[in-house]
Amino acid sequence: MASHRPVAAFLCPALEVPGLPASQRPISGGLRQAYLALSRRSLSLAATAPIRSTSQFRRSDFANQPFTGSYEPGLPTSGPLGGATPGLPCDLTPRSLKQHLDQFVVGQERAKKILSVAVYNHYQRIHELQRRQDEEEELLAQKERRERHPAEHDFPGQQLTIRMGGPATGHVRANTAPPLVDTTPLTIEKSNILLLGPSGVGKTLMAKTLARVLSVPFSMSDCTPFTQAGYIGEDAEVCVHRLLAAANYDVEAAERGIICLDEIDKIATARVSHGKDVSGEGVQQALLKIIEGTTVQIQAKPERNAPRAGGQSPSYPTSTPLGSGSQPAKGEVYNVRTDNILFICSGAFVGLQKHIMDRLAKGSIGFGARVTKSGGRLQSASKDQKSTTANPIPILPGSEEEALYKQHLPFFTPAPAPEQLSADGSPAEPNYFNPLDLLTPADLQSYGFIPELIGRVPVTAAVAPLTHSLLLRILTEPRSSLLAQYVALFSLSGIELRFTTPALQVVATNALAMGTGARALRTEMETILGDAMYEAPGSSVRYALVTEKVAKRQERVLYFGRGQVGSFHTMIADEEGAWEASRRPKSARGPDRGPASEEPSASFERWRSKTTIAAGSGG
Incomplete structure (x- = not known):
């Protein structure tokens, strides 16, 4: 078995002293530096060795991006956050604020734009004031550090340092007043x-x-x-x-x-006739x-009803604002x-x-x-x-x-043309x-x-x-729409609630007639679903359907059990199909519906015959 020689022997064999153990042999300064260099080299090789990465600790969001190794308050920030707006999220703009409002508020485009711009400018102003305040505090601290004497305040009785080099007040002319300088920054x-x-x-x-x-x-x-x-x-x-x-x-x-x-x-x-307003x-x-x-x-x-030291609270209500x-x-x-x-x-x-x-x-x-x-x-x-x-x-x-x-x-x-269609194909x-x-x-x-x-x-x-179309969109489109709220409320009891499109149209029409805006939608939904919310929970009902007749108060909400899912979907499909058929133009509903439904060739032949007769009579 080969003997292990010390590292120093490999670096400088002439320094080996026979008869002494390796721990007691003298080591020169150059040998020590070489040994430390070799140790650092082995540590660097070990640090760069491949490490098995896991999904728990691996970071890939800062790949190929410079990072900030140190932070200096007086210097601009470098790295990925260098171009960010101070104090505000990187993606916060009036456009993004308006897009966020679109998820919860339907319509009111001009009001949402004005409100988004005003709020964005206000908080830009706030963060700019905060930045100025932090900058003034940092400059004041730097000034105090520069002007402070090294030995000042070291022991009691130390005299303050006298500043020399200032202008002599006795040589200032009496008729030359110093200029008034206002260094107040711009105020928004x-x-x-x-x-x-x-x-x-x-x-x-x-x-x-x-x-x-x-x-x-x-x-x-x-x-x-x-x-x-x-x-x-x-x-x-x-x-x-x-x-x-x-x-x-x-x-x-x-x-x-x-x-x-x-x-x-x-x-x-x-305008009061007497007294004070x-x-x-x-x-x-x-x-x-x-x-x-x-x-x-x-x-x-x-608060008056807050718990006191003895653990008791008074019975009278609070009146504090x-x-x-x-x-x-x-x-x-x-x-x-x-x-x-x-x-x-x-x-x-x-x-x-x-x-x-x-x-x-x-x-x-x-x-x-x-x-x-x-x-x-x-x-x-x-x-x-x-x-x-x-x-x-x-x-x-x-x-x-x-x-x-x-x-x-x-x-x-300008207003869109009457024949112009929106993105979903409906009239603009x-x-x-x-x-x-x-x-x-x-x-x-x-x-x-x-x-x-x-x-x-x-x-x-x-x-x-709000118009009828806006009320219909409020009922279905926002993230916290009223329809989604009632569907989630019924799902807590294990019941699937569905509204057909004609039923939603009737709900919007009735809410518009009330004249209280979007709040009328909840009144209408509570009126329609009041009995269903009482009878369905705890029963064998698994599906509830609101059709056009239900919304018009001509029928009660339709209930379906666990084995009637086919009938549930069939009734929805029938009413939706009838609704789509009623919206089609008369010329596209099928044959035998007037001259507009004739074949293109027949229409062309009739037009050509009329043209020929007119030309012959005119000649």
């Missing part, structure tokens, strides 16, 4: 939003959806109980209280949240500084700045359309004014403020409505005339809002009333 003001339109069209849903995707605190406050300070009711500062509670009493997070002031049209100035102009005055930016002092009090969140200490005061809080105001503004139509009608008088046709649709709409909601006016090419939109709205898209949905799209600050002032409050909400987005 926030733009609050006003959503106005009828109830049940998606104003609140759009605000909630954007707040959820941005992961920011969101609170909603109803302006109806707001009163002026000192009167019975809620103060305007309650909206900031609720936002702080929604942020779990995190002041920094609350100062970047979203406050939705719903039913803001209810605080319009009322405490719920109108007084509330508007209180909201001025809150919306523009001020410091709100909040003295958080624990604060919602959920961790309970703060007793008497703790929070100072919340509202400069960076985005305010989204929404309201139905019933009767505002009449103010707008009256203004448009007055603009048709005088030299250089636009001439309005007498007895036109706009004049009839100005007389009846409900006409544009019950019977919406389509914006046709070359019409008076299209001229108004092109004059007042930027980037107006036309654009309908909405007087709220032509809103001006003068209209809001005539409605009862003070000019100071109007100027603090510069962005306005009008939402249009």
Whole structure:
């Protein structure tokens, strides 16, 4: 068996000393360096040896991409995150926000675009302010580190370092005043939003959806109980209280949240003959500084029904405006700045359309004014403020409505041709005339809002009333559609619920007649499925079908057992086939349906014979 010689003997055999063990023989400095180099070489070879990879630890998302080995706060970020927007996700753009809204809100294209742009610009502004603040703090820390003497503050009694080299004040002339230099950086003001339109069209849903995707605190406050300070009711500062509670009493997070002031049209100035308008102009005055930016002092009090030290809670209900969140200490005061809080105001503004139509009608008088046709649709709409909601006016090419939109709205898209088809083959949905799209600050002032409050909400987005086609899409298309909710509700009991297409059409028609927007769809669904939700769970029913007759209240919901799945699908196919046949043009329904169903050759022969007879008679 071969003997193992030490590594040093192979590197330098002349240094071997016979008679001494290897551990006691002297080793020179060069031999030590060679030995360490050989050891490092063996370690590097072992590190580069192939390692069996597993799916649990293998990383392939940064393949062929440079990575950042070190991070310096004062230097720009390198690597894959170098081009990312600071503080925002890489793919967050107004277009992506609008696409996210499309998954939950149907229609309202112009309002969704305006809201997406306003929210994106607001949070770009917030993150830019945060970046400037971090940069100023880092520069101040660097300045303090440069100016601090190495031996300063080392022992008590050490004198501060005297800075030399400054300009002598005695040689400054008395008549040369130093220039005034303002180094304040550019300030980007926030733009609050006003959503106005009828109830049940998606104003609140759009605000909630954007707040959820941005992961920011969101609170909603109803302006109806707001009163002026000192009167019975809620103060305007309650909206900031609720936002702080929604942020779990995190002041920094609350100062970047979203406050939705719903039913803001209810605080319009009322023309009272006596007394003081405490719920109108007084509330508007209180909201001025809150919306523009001020410091709100909040003295958080624990809930009355919160458990006490003895483990008992009182039986009386709570009356504090604060919602959920961790309970703060007793008497703790929070100072919340509202400069960076985005305010989204929404309201139905019933009767505002009449103010707008009256203004448009007055603009048709005088030299250089636009001439309005007498007895036109706009004049009839100005007389009846409900006409544009019950019977919406389509914006046709070359019409008076299209001229108004092109004059007042930027980037107006003309209405599609009547014969143009949409992506799914159905007729294209036309654009309908909405007087709220032509809103001006003068209209809001005539409605009862003070000019100071109007100027603090510069962005306005009008939402249009829902049509039959939009209600049908709301029923089926969104991710959290009403139809999907009831199908999932029945599936929890082991029942498959199906609606035929004619039944959905009837549901949308009945909901449109109610006049409460998308909320009428749930009322209609509850009316149809009320008995089924009572009888089907716990029974032998495995399939429930809603047909057109069921939606029209002519029959009850059809039930099928476990062995009747064939009849269930056959009835669905029969009603769907009849529906498709009724939608086909008369010329395509089959033979014996008039001259349009004749063969092309017969039609051509008839046309040629008529042409020949006409030519002979003319000769």
